[in-house]
Amino acid sequence: MVIFVTIFLVIVYLSVCAVFARSMGLVKCIDPNKAYQKENRRHFLDGYKNWKSEEYIIKSFDGYELHTTYIPSAVPSKKFVILVHSSTYCRIGGIKYFNIFRKMGYNGILFDLRGHGDNQKSPSTWGIKESKDLLSVINDTVDRFGDDIKIGVHGECLGGVTALTALKYHPHISFVIADSCYNSLYSLLCKLAQQIAHVSPVLFDPAVIFFRLMFGYSYKKIFTKDSLNGNTVPICFIQGDSDCVVPVKDTVELENATEGYTEMHIFEGADHTRNIIADADRYEEIIKNFLYSVKCLELTA
Numbered sequence: 001m002v003i004f005v006t007i008f009l010v011i012v013y014l015s016v017c018a019v020f021a022r023s024m025g026l027v028k029c030i031d032p033n034k035a036y037q038k039e040n041r042r043h044f045l046d047g048y049k050n051w052k053s054e055e056y057i058i059k060s061f062d063g064y065e066l067h068t069t070y071i072p073s074a075v076p077s078k079k080f081v082i083l084v085h086s087s088t089y090c091r092i093g094g095i096k097y098f099n100i101f102r103k104m105g106y107n108g109i110l111f112d113l114r115g116h117g118d119n120q121k122s123p124s125t126w127g128i129k130e131s132k133d134l135l136s137v138i139n140d141t142v143d144r145f146g147d148d149i150k151i152g153v154h155g156e157c158l159g160g161v162t163a164l165t166a167l168k169y170h171p172h173i174s175f176v177i178a179d180s181c182y183n184s185l186y187s188l189l190c191k192l193a194q195q196i197a198h199v200s201p202v203l204f205d206p207a208v209i210f211f212r213l214m215f216g217y218s219y220k221k222i223f224t225k226d227s228l229n230g231n232t233v234p235i236c237f238i239q240g241d242s243d244c245v246v247p248v249k250d251t252v253e254l255e256n257a258t259e260g261y262t263e264m265h266i267f268e269g270a271d272h273t274r275n276i277i278a279d280a281d282r283y284e285e286i287i288k289n290f291l292y293s294v295k296c297l298e299l300t301a
Helices: 002-025 032-041 091-103 128-145 158-169 185-197 206-215 224-228 248-257 280-293
Strands: 054-059 065-071 079-084 107-111 150-156 175-179 235-240 262-267
Touching: 002 185, 002 206, 032 091, 054 128, 065 091, 065 128, 079 091, 079 128, 079 158, 091 107, 091 150, 091 280, 107 128, 128 150, 128 158, 150 158, 158 175, 158 224, 175 280, 224 248, 235 248, 235 280, 248 262, 262 280
Parallel strands: 079 107, 079 150, 150 175, 175 235, 235 262
Antiparallel strands: 054 065, 065 107
């Protein structure tokens, strides 16, 4: 009897690990309409409602379709910022950041990460394919608006990691602003597992095997800093010191890995991706000063 109970418990345990592994690849994303309502309640969309915008689809490197929104600046400009949202969210989340860039004469490009928003359902690869999707968006932006434009990227969490990972491909960009970005994907998922199940994340180690069998790669071997070797693109790191998912030490590791100009700004008391909510005025001032420092506010329209 004891043997049968033990076997049953092992099967249950492994099944739970398999379900967890699947949920990390096929992430449950917010409905775009609910995201719109959420952002609207916080008044992040007040200006956006009155702006002109254009919707189009970009075909990525593997033919995957990326739903995209282009928002022109108030006056004609050669400056563009691509805004990349976090995991489980969608492109409307980038508007609160674009509000800042638009004041500085930037055009905005917002797109849904694969498997998110209006895009067809697809597994998240946590920056592997997403970084190549970003390259496709960058290249499409150059094709549409000319090779004389200046492009920067702002991303939060997975969006920021996507931008940092893309740097290993030496894209046509002038800066990256990385908000709440993790270095170790394994550590990130362990924290998520701990928050969901309230048990030691070590118990979910078999999920690594299931994840690899399901999606073809091991999240234990993914470190964002590996993409920053030899990078010279300026990066502004923004991080909350009360982030329940990404510790400040991850940001320090990322900053130490790059060879280009960097800034690091810590928001006291800010949780994960809540830095702009914690202090919107400071957030705007940081971006403005950073853009001046890397000569991205001097390009005339």
